[in-house]
Amino acid sequence: MSAYAGKVLHVNLTSGQIRTEMLDERTVNLYLGGVGLGVNLLMEYSKPDRDAFDPDNPLIYCTGLLSGTLGSSGHGYAVVSKSPLTGGVCEGQVQSFFGSELKRAGYAAVVVKGKASELSYLWIDDDQVQIRSAQCFSGDSVRVVEQKLCDELDDFSVRVSGIGEAGEKLCRFATIVSDKCHVVSRGAGLGAVMGSKNLKAIVVRGTHDVNVANLGSFACFVKALYERDGALGISNSSSSSLLFRRLLELNSLSALATRNWGNSVFEGIKKLGDDYLTDRFVKKAVGCGACGVNCNSAVMVSAGSFKNEVALLNSDCVLSLGSLCGVDSFDAIVKAASLVNDYGMDVVSVGVVVAFAMDLYERGVITREQAGGVDLRFGNVDALLDLICKIGKGDGWLGKILAEGVAKAADAIGGEAVKYACHVKGLELPGYDLRALKNAALGFSVAFNGDARMRNGAELLDIAGGGVDRCKIESDMGSRLVEESQRYNVLDSLLICKLNPQVYTWKDLADYYLHVTGIEVAEEDLKLVGKRIETLVRLFNILEGKGIRDYDDLPYKIKFCPISDDVKEKGMVITDDELQLGIDSYYAASGWTADGIPTVDCLKQVGLGHLAYISENAIKAAQNREES
Amino acid sequence: MVERYQDRKFVVSNQEKCNGCGLCEYVCSMVNEKTFNPNKSRIRVTRLNLLTNVAVSCRKCVDPLCVASCPKNALSQEENTGIIRVNEHACTACGWCIGACSFGALNLHPDKKIVYVCNSCTDTDHKGDPQCVQWCPEKALQYVTAETLAQKARQKLVAQLLEPSENSEKPSDTQQSSQC
CATH class of the missing domain: 1.10.569.10 (Aldehyde Ferredoxin Oxidoreductase Protein, subunit A, domain 2)
Structure with a gap:
């Protein structure tokens, strides 16, 4: 398919085994790439109940539809793994040169498992892949590592994505940095997983062309986006x-x-x-x-x-x-x-x-x-x-x-x-006071990674106004957040930057897909992809024991300590009653049970019927909890 | 009509505006090579650190060293435009011209096994209208003559001298940190 890199690179750092397999077109259609593809690979290659620092926990890099093209705000890569902070899905993306370079090397994804015997880096030179010692980079920042690697490889165009000292020391919110200082956002914990594998960095040189289905119409579309963005x-x-x-x-x-x-x-x-x-x-x-x-x-x-x-x-x-x-x-x-x-x-x-x-x-x-x-x-x-x-x-x-x-x-x-x-x-929690942004508070509580800004943009609704009363959780907020979470999932899978997510409508996303792949996709189908990804993440979190209602919660200070400043919002707080009502509406709009478990019908609707056993077991467990 | 050599235009990058995003490389490969690949771009960006970026392409020198250095006489310069032409049959991709160029403006083509260099988009549908300049989101690229550059430099200098207070609070543009 046009614009997609076709290969998935599997690296086992324990055994040193390196192999590639072709990505089948069906998977691309179901998950698009980026975060969606990453979550799908995580579900396939991770084992439940293993610690995030277990060598079996895969660290997954994915490129996207627009990586390596002229596409506006689409040059990123995504990293997905099990989070050492939440125990559920951890994902992050960054718009940077590394993602495009990885795609030019021919890879839609890189799945890293195992643990190297010493601090190492992965050197991907198109089809040639090696695991090399990174002992001499121990304690270095990614900026310094990049400089040293350029010297070592005698090539100043290679791209580096790696960890600093915090990742090596397994700081649980260590992140991944690429191109000297661009941080995978919000990948708190991904750097620690990388460190737990004794992997200091992935270094890539990609030389292949990236082509789109229709160069002329694609260029016109991108130019129009730039002009529109400028106007906005x-x-x-x-x-x-x-x-x-x-x-x-x-x-x-x-x-x-x-x-x-x-x-x-x-x-x-x-x-x-x-x-x-x-x-x-x-x-x-x-x-x-x-x-x-x-x-x-x-x-x-x-x-x-x-x-x-x-x-x-x-x-x-x-x-x-x-x-x-x-x-x-x-x-x-x-x-x-x-x-x-x-x-x-x-x-x-x-x-x-x-x-x-x-x-x-x-x-x-x-x-x-x-x-x-x-x-x-x-x-x-x-x-x-x-x-x-x-x-x-x-x-x-x-x-x-x-x-x-x-x-x-x-x-x-x-x-x-x-x-x-x-x-x-x-x-x-980011430095937003959710007591004065109640719809954002709901968004944060249901965001699968714990950060609404990355998962549904609820905070924008409260901040920008647009008919939303931030002093109460709106009755239709559940369904609005469900649709927004689906759109965010699609943006993250196409790897289009979410700096200003309002810029890209469903129609824009469908148009982008058409110009790049030559395949028409209905807006409803894209929404279904978004829902599929959200559901799959929920199932993953349920398997890890984290996908239940108890985890869709807010910090103590937000729920029990009213705003004390002498401002008109003084006294505002998120009561448990209003939060639970909001969560009810979110679950209902998602097609989930009151315990937050996707129903079997919901799974079948998004093509995940083969995972129905997860829902069935979780529903039984919830019933047993209630009975006892 | 033979133009004066002073009238030759070339693409320059304003260091203060260029942020090293590299969009120009994608545009160049799209227009000239019908694909996306910065390794096939006739303009190259160097992002040395956060504050130091510049895009470089052919400066269309007079008596260019690249032409003089070619042992196969594969390179020639168009008299009116200054564009360097590469004889694909004669070029052996030895890279001597690449070493001779002070700007790193010539590159070895990954597929064609010859050197290639900026043609000001004359070989494309956008005849003589470099598309990197048209697309640059920062308006950091200009297609200008050396005389225009000199005029702009003088204008800037005079403005600074006459209005010294305007920038006195800001850190000097020449200060750079060794950091990213």
């Missing part, structure tokens, strides 16, 4: 406005989580505001591989102790390392973001675990001695930077415990700590 203000615009607009919006809605959700507005917002930063820090708007939408800002500190520090910043960095930790020094945020990137950690998770530790410190649960002599007050820049390094290296009692993720850290600390740990299903 998402392309060629100052990326700093994209970057910081979200912060200002959240603050104005009393939804900017501040000091570990202790406050909902941040008094330091002025120092992190739009114009201030654009003038002083933003050096360049930076896009990803072959994409004209510049969503990231390359920032540089011009003076002071962090002078000349450079980082690639998005709004998550400022939300997590700024307001969440009470930090209003932009210089420090740039330095912190640079450190987080070098260690190869998920910036959202880092911000949440640091804010959690600061919260416990101020409440006297963690002593200064336990914090390694550091004064862990909110807003203390030195403490933020010190703790990032400790987590990245797994140093000291606190560094080690926080590297386990906020949920496991709270369990280890015990007592009241669990009330201050903000996560959904085990994945750290």
Whole structure:
């Protein structure tokens, strides 16, 4: 089929066995590629009840429909595995050069299992694949690894996707970084799985052509998209406005989580505001591989102790390392973001675990001695930077415990700590105050990976307005989120960037598919693909014991601690009653039982009838639980 | 009509605008090779770090070293446009011209086993209208003469001298970090 790379590469790092097989067209039609294909491969090659760090847990890289073409916002790759944070499906994508290079090498997917006897990297040179020693890269950031590998291979065009020191040390929210500093989002945990396999990096050189069905019509379609995107203000615009607009919006809605959700507005917002930063820090708007939408800002500190520090910043960095930790020094945020990137950690998770530790410190649960002599007050820049390094290296009692993720850290600390740990299903909650964004709260609770921004975009409905009342969970929100989750699944499978998901309608996606593959696809069929993927993920999570209603929940602070600031949203909180009603409507719209289990009819509708036994067993188990 | 050599246009990349996305490489291979493959592009992007990016293609030098260095006389330069032409039958892909070019503007073609270089899209349907320039999302690419470049440089300099306060708060453009 046009535009699809045809091969799946299987690598077993324990035995050293490397083999390829052809991807059958039926699988492509059912799952499109990207995340959909990855989830399908995960279901096929993983074993239930195995730990995420078990060598049998596969780490799966997938390319997409548009990787390696001129397509706008489509040059990514997806990584899928079992999450060491949630125990369910973990997926992440990044628009970067690596994905296109992997596709030019001829691969729709790479499935890595086993564990290498020493730190290694996988060298994919078109059809030639080798496992090589990476001992000399131990502790290096991906940026440094890329530089060293280019020298070693004597080729400056190879692309590298790998982990930093945090991944090697099995920090549970370590992520994967490619092309020096582009992070797989939101792949918290994928870097740890990679590290558990003693795999430092995948390095690829791909030289083959990528063709589409109709070059002329495809080029016209892409050009029109660029022109439309420009008109919509998402392309060629100052990326700093994209970057910081979200912060200002959240603050104005009393939804900017501040000091570990202790406050909902941040008094330091002025120092992190739009114009201030654009003038002083933003050096360049930076896009990803072959994409004209510049969503990231390359920032540089011009003076002071962090002078000349450079980082690639998005709004998550400022939300997590700024307001969440009470930090209003932009210089420090740039330095912190640079450190987080070098260690190869998920910036959202880092911000949440640091804010959690600061919260416990101020409440006297963690002593200064336990914090390694550091004064862990909110807003203390030195403490933020010190703790990032400790987590990245797994140093000291606190560094080690926080590297386990906020949920496991709270369990280890015990007592009241669990009330201050903000996560959904085990994945750290981004710095959105969901008490003032109730529909977003529902979206987060049902998102299969714990992050609605990646799975259904519920937060956009509340923030952008559009007839949605953010002060209550709308009665039709269940069905709206079900359709949005399906669209997000299709976007992630075609690997089209979700920077502004509203840009791509179902018709756009069907048109894209037609121009690239030459095959007409009905919008309803695409929706069915989205539903199939959502259902398959749910089944996977059920097999892992994580796909039940108890896991579709929200953090304690969101449910039991009303907003305390003197704002009009004061007193707002998500009650359990309204959350459960929302979840009921989501399950009903999904065709799931009240326990959140897809019915056999639902499975048959999406072509997953052969997995009916999973639903049947889960329904029986739920009945037994009720009876007992 | 024979143009003056000063009138030769070539594609240049504005370093301040180019962010190294590489879209131009895809456009070039699409227009000239009817496929997508940056390895077949006549313009190449170097993304040295986050802040330092540049796209390079043929500068259409006078008395170009690539032509002079070819031991097979396979390269020639069109007098009016400055475009380097490669005699496919004579070229042995020895790569001497590649080493001679200061800009890395020539490359070995992965399939055809010859060198190839920017033709300003003259061999395509877009005769003499380089499509990389048309598609660049940052408007970082321009198809200009050396004289235009010089004029723009002077204009920028004078503007800076007359309005020094405008940029004084910003870090110098020449500062670069060794980081990504």
